[in-house]
Amino acid sequence: MGRGTILVADDDASIRTVLSQALTRAGYDIRTTGHAGTLWNWVSQGEGDLVVTDVVMPDENAFDLLPRIRKLRPDLPVIVMSAQNTFMTAIRASERGAYEYLPKPFDLKELITIVGRALSRPRGIGIALGEEVEEIPLIGRSPAMQDIYRAMARLMSTDLTVMILGESGTGKELVARALHDYGKRRNGPFVAVNMAAIPRDLIESELFGHEKGAFTGAHARSPGRFEQAEGGTLFLDEIGDMPMEAQTRLLRVLQQGEYATVGGKAPIRTNVRIIAATHKDLRQSIEQGQFREDLFFRLNVVPLRLPPLRERAEDVPDLVRHFLSRATREGLAPKQIDAAAMDRLKRYRWPGNVRELENLVRRLTALYTQETITAPIIDAELDVAPAPAPAPAEGVVQEHDPLDLSGAVERYLKRYFDSLGGALPPPGLYHRVLREVEAPLLGAVLSATNGNQIRAAELLGVNRNTLRKKIRDLDLPIIRQTAR
Numbered sequence: 001m002g003r004g005t006i007l008v009a010d011d012d013a014s015i016r017t018v019l020s021q022a023l024t025r026a027g028y029d030i031r032t033t034g035h036a037g038t039l040w041n042w043v044s045q046g047e048g049d050l051v052v053t054d055v056v057m058p059d060e061n062a063f064d065l066l067p068r069i070r071k072l073r074p075d076l077p078v079i080v081m082s083a084q085n086t087f088m089t090a091i092r093a094s095e096r097g098a099y100e101y102l103p104k105p106f107d108l109k110e111l112i113t114i115v116g117r118a119l120s121r122p123r124g125i126g127i128a129l130g131e132e133v134e135e136i137p138l139i140g141r142s143p144a145m146q147d148i149y150r151a152m153a154r155l156m157s158t159d160l161t162v163m164i165l166g167e168s169g170t171g172k173e174l175v176a177r178a179l180h181d182y183g184k185r186r187n188g189p190f191v192a193v194n195m196a197a198i199p200r201d202l203i204e205s206e207l208f209g210h211e212k213g214a215f216t217g218a219h220a221r222s223p224g225r226f227e228q229a230e231g232g233t234l235f236l237d238e239i240g241d242m243p244m245e246a247q248t249r250l251l252r253v254l255q256q257g258e259y260a261t262v263g264g265k266a267p268i269r270t271n272v273r274i275i276a277a278t279h280k281d282l283r284q285s286i287e288q289g290q291f292r293e294d295l296f297f298r299l300n301v302v303p304l305r306l307p308p309l310r311e312r313a314e315d316v317p318d319l320v321r322h323f324l325s326r327a328t329r330e331g332l333a334p335k336q337i338d339a340a341a342m343d344r345l346k347r348y349r350w351p352g353n354v355r356e357l358e359n360l361v362r363r364l365t366a367l368y369t370q371e372t373i374t375a376p377i378i379d380a381e382l383d384v385a386p387a388p389a390p391a392p393a394e395g396v397v398q399e400h401d402p403l404d405l406s407g408a409v410e411r412y413l414k415r416y417f418d419s420l421g422g423a424l425p426p427p428g429l430y431h432r433v434l435r436e437v438e439a440p441l442l443g444a445v446l447s448a449t450n451g452n453q454i455r456a457a458e459l460l461g462v463n464r465n466t467l468r469k470k471i472r473d474l475d476l477p478i479i480r481q482t483a484r
């Protein structure tokens with residue numbers, strides 16, 4: 001007798017083979033099928049201790065089958081695999097009552113671990129089924145975002161305190177909202193407070209409310225955000241900016257489930273789920289005595305780390321399309337981004353993350369009349385160093401291009417560092433080196449085009465306005481055009 005029988009459903013025969021081998025080796029009995037109908041027959045006949053199923057099958061979608069399985073056999077864990085790795089797949093799997101969701105491709109070891117955990121869990125723990133939701137709040141299918149979606153899907157049925165970490169503009173508030181909107185408090189209020197946006201001495205009264213006369217200017221009793229968020233979720237953004245006294249009060253709420261208003265004595269019981277966020281390194285703040293360590297541990301129950309956009313450049317096209325179609329829905333003229341322009345966007349560093357990308361798309365749709373956004377437009381907007389120039393619209397183009405600076409630059413830099421004798425150069429080297437190349441390059445091109453800035457911009461592959469700005473910034477001599 002094996003350690004249990006696993007029913008595997010996937011219309012891809014090679015996946016059935018791989019799973020069947022791996023699970024057999026791990027000591028399980030396996031039955032495989034390529035059809036949802038067969039799977040349902042087995043399940044309804046009481047067979048199997050666990051199901052591993054793909055979402056899309058020729059006869060029925062596993063998400064449609066899942067609620068029936070849950071109803072008939074609520075204790076049967078179902079692991080859903082899918083190659084459609086969106087936020088909604090993870091959420092739907094969780095809503096339909098899947099035990100776990102695995103985006104393909106996945107590690108077989110991970111599957112074996114999950115199977116082991118599922119079969120050893122106490123029975124009778126089900127996940128509530130929610131209603132269907134269509135609008136996708138979070139865009140991006142990079143592995144890093146899939147990890148986030150899976151963690152979120154697991155959190156949906158809980159009230160755990162979550163700490164969202166990530167640079168500004170990475171989507172921390174959006175994730176907090178999604179945790180609320182798809183979680184079990186979805187019918188309660190979602191209240192967001194940004195610690196950095198409120199004057200420090202008003203934060204306590206903002207959060208906990210105050211009594212009439214509690215301080216100068218407190219003309220009437222005022223409810224705090226905790227009271228407003230009762231039964232729902234309170235999102236504490238930029239928690240690293242919370243003053244010490246407020247931290248102490250917050251800690252007490254988390255420990256005792258009750259608080260007093262500013263100037264009030266009677267404890268008020270509270271039922272609020274806390275989600276906090278910060279872009280700061282709180283461990284450093286703790287070391288510097290600016291953040292309470294005990295509060296940190298209370299808040300950091302489940303940390304979610306949102307990756308910066310530059311670490312998931314593969315999400316850029318999806319995000320761009322999402323923001324473009326939203327602009328179109330808002331009544332702006334539809335636009336496309338050509339491949340070279342998209343490439344520029346994927347290579348940009350995005351210091352402002354998704355927010356910066358969102359604002360850029362807004363600018364592009366509002367300011368440019370052309371239907372297709374090209375690379376020079378992106379260069380002008382992002383002010384990035386241009387890639388090799390495309391062929392100019394007219395004129396003779398050299399077939400053989402002997403341009404190769406790399407050897408020369410490398411040699412020069414080596415000499416430069418050697419000459420410093422082990423010391424480090426002054427800061428700003430990157431920009432200084434680029435400037436060293438930029439000024440002679442623009443000068444050479446302007447002289448080759450006889451001072452014609454339109455042709456020079458074409459040759460360089462930058463927007464005309466960018467070129468003008470650079471001529472000004474670099475203080476290049478303007479060559480007077482002579483008739484040819």
Ligand SMILES: Nc1ncnc2c1ncn2[C@@H]1O[C@H](COP(=O)(O)OP(=O)(O)OP(=O)(O)O)[C@@H](O)[C@H]1O
Pocket residue numbers: 137138139140166167168169170171172173174175237279354355358
């Ligand atoms: N994955 C995503 N899909 C779609 N939109 C996103 C995504 N991530 C962020 N955004 C959008 O980017 C903008 C910034 O997101 P958000 O305000 O959640 O970031 P944040 O990390 O909370 O920023 P801050 O730390 O500056 O408050 C929002 O308009 C949000 O809708």
